[in-house]
Amino acid sequence: MPRVPRSLQLVLLAGVAMGCGDPASTTPPGVPGVYLTGVVRNPDGSSVPRIMVVWQVWPAPDSVQEGAESDFSVSWFMRTDSEGRFAAHVGYYSIPVLDSIEIATGEQDCWGLAPLSLRERAIALSPGTPDTVLDVALTPSQAGPRARLAIGAACAPMVGPPPFEEEDRLALWIDEIGDSVRGRWLTNYQATRGDDHGRFSGVREGALLRLDLRHDEPWDAGPSWGICTGYTVEVPIGPGDTLGVGTLDSDGCPFTPAPLRFVEGEPFAWPFP
Numbered sequence: 001m002p003r004v005p006r007s008l009q010l011v012l013l014a015g016v017a018m019g020c021g022d023p024a025s026t027t028p029p030g031v032p033g034v035y036l037t038g039v040v041r042n043p044d045g046s047s048v049p050r051i052m053v054v055w056q057v058w059p060a061p062d063s064v065q066e067g068a069e070s071d072f073s074v075s076w077f078m079r080t081d082s083e084g085r086f087a088a089h090v091g092y093y094s095i096p097v098l099d100s101i102e103i104a105t106g107e108q109d110c111w112g113l114a115p116l117s118l119r120e121r122a123i124a125l126s127p128g129t130p131d132t133v134l135d136v137a138l139t140p141s142q143a144g145p146r147a148r149l150a151i152g153a154a155c156a157p158m159v160g161p162p163p164f165e166e167e168d169r170l171a172l173w174i175d176e177i178g179d180s181v182r183g184r185w186l187t188n189y190q191a192t193r194g195d196d197h198g199r200f201s202g203v204r205e206g207a208l209l210r211l212d213l214r215h216d217e218p219w220d221a222g223p224s225w226g227i228c229t230g231y232t233v234e235v236p237i238g239p240g241d242t243l244g245v246g247t248l249d250s251d252g253c254p255f256t257p258a259p260l261r262f263v264e265g266e267p268f269a270w271p272f273p
Contacts, residue, residue, distance in 0.1 A: 031092045031093065031094045032093065032125055032126070032130060032131055033089060033091070033092050033130075033132070034089075034091055034092070034093055034125070034132050035087065035088065035089055035132070035133045036055055036087070036088045036089075036103065036134050036136065037086070037087045037088075037133060037135050038085070038086055038135060038136030038137060038138060039085045039086070040080050040086070040105060040138045040139075041084060041138070041139045042113070042139075043141060046084075047080070047083050047085075048080060048084045048111075048113070049080055049081065049082045049083065049084050049259070050080060050082075050157075050159040050258070051079065051080050051105060051113075052079055052106065052108060052167070053077065053078055053080060053103065053104070053138070054075060054077045054103070054106060055076060055078075055090060055101065055102065056073050056074070056102045056104075057073060057098060057100070057102075058072075058073040058098070058100050058101075059072065059073065059095075074091065076090075079159065079165050093125055095125065097123065097124055098122075098125065099121070099122070100119055100120065100121045100122070100123070101119070101120055101123060102117055102118065102119040103117070103119075103136050103138065104116065104117035104118070105117075105138055108157070108167070109157070110169045110170075110171075110266070110267070111157055112142060112143055112144035112146070112261075112264075113141070114140050114141045116139070116140040118136065118138065120134070145263065146243065146262065147242070147263055148240065148242050148243065148264070149174070149181070149204065149241040149242075149243060150174065150177070151176075152173075153171065153173050153174075153264070153266040154171070154243065154262040154264055154265070155169055155170060155263065155266040156169070156246070156260040156261050156262045156263070157169055157261070158170055158187075158248065158256055158260070160258075161256060166190050167190055168187060168188060168189050168256075169187070169268075170185065170233075171185065171186045171188065171268050172184075172200070172211075172266075173185070173266070180202065180203055181200075181202045181209065181211065182199070182201045182202075183199070184197070184198070184199055184200070184270050184271075185197065185199070185200050185213045185231075186266075186270055187253075187255075194219070196215055196228065196231075196253060197215070197216055197217075197270065197271040197272075198213060198217075199213075199214055199216070200212060200213040200214065200233075204237065207237050207238075208234060208235070208236055208237065209233075209234070209236075209243070210234050211233040211235075212230065212232055213230045213231040213233060214230040215228060215229050215230045215253070218230075221253060226252035228250070228251070228252045228254070229251045229252055229253070230250070230251050230253070231248055231249065231251065232248075232250075232251070233246055233248055233249075233260065234246055234247050235247075235260065243262045246259070246260035246261075246262070247259065248260055
């Protein structure tokens with residue numbers, strides 16, 4: 001993979017302190033830590049919150065045993081925050097040069113963004129600097145247009161809260177637009193095959209679309225939730241009838257009230273694949 005000049009820049013910082021998911025709680029004496037920070041942006045420059053970012057570094061971090069350097073790579077994943085930023089501790093290294101590091105956003109259903117990976121090779125580590133920070137800007141290209149209030153399909157990702165951050169997906173099939181907006185819906189869960197699905201009806205009120213999603217098969221979601229009977233969705237409507245960032249609420253269903261960013265198309269069959 002070719003180098004990406006100016007997309008990846010090595011920044012040497014002294015005394016960097018940042019939150020990260022590294023399992024090590026103490027710094028090995030005299031061994032610099034390597035950190036990764038960055039941001040994911042849409043092609044229009046806006047941030048992409050809650051999207052998955054994967055990093056991989058060669059070689060793996062030094063073992064706790066002196067001289068037990070690994071020839072293998074190590075990788076991990078994380079999600080961007082509400083402003084599209086991410087940060088991670090990728091390990092401690094006593095070697096002068098890292099072979100390479102790769103940061104990527106993969107092909108993820110309903111995001112409307114193409115996969116993107118950046119790789120930097122031969123990253124020098126300065127022995128006299130306490131920490132090395134690799135700062136990255138990722139801008140995936142648009143793979144799917146924003147959804148519109150029109151006959152057809154749309155979908156949006158729904159990312160749960162930490163620590164699990166499971167990604168569910170909401171698909172809409174708009175079948176009729178008149179005095180009311182009617183169609184079908186499916187909520188696809190990663191953690192279960194018990195997808196929710198049913199019919200919806202709603203109305204456009206000026207620049208706002210309100211939909212009532214009724215479950216075809218209401219079910220008992222347990223004492224914390226109650227009987228899952230459906231959802232309500234509100235989506236602002238922009239120029240060209242594009243769907244803006246919507247909100248989700250539920251009637252007794254397990255859900256995360258995450259922002260809904262709809263793109264055209266859907267990766268599912270209704271009611272099930």
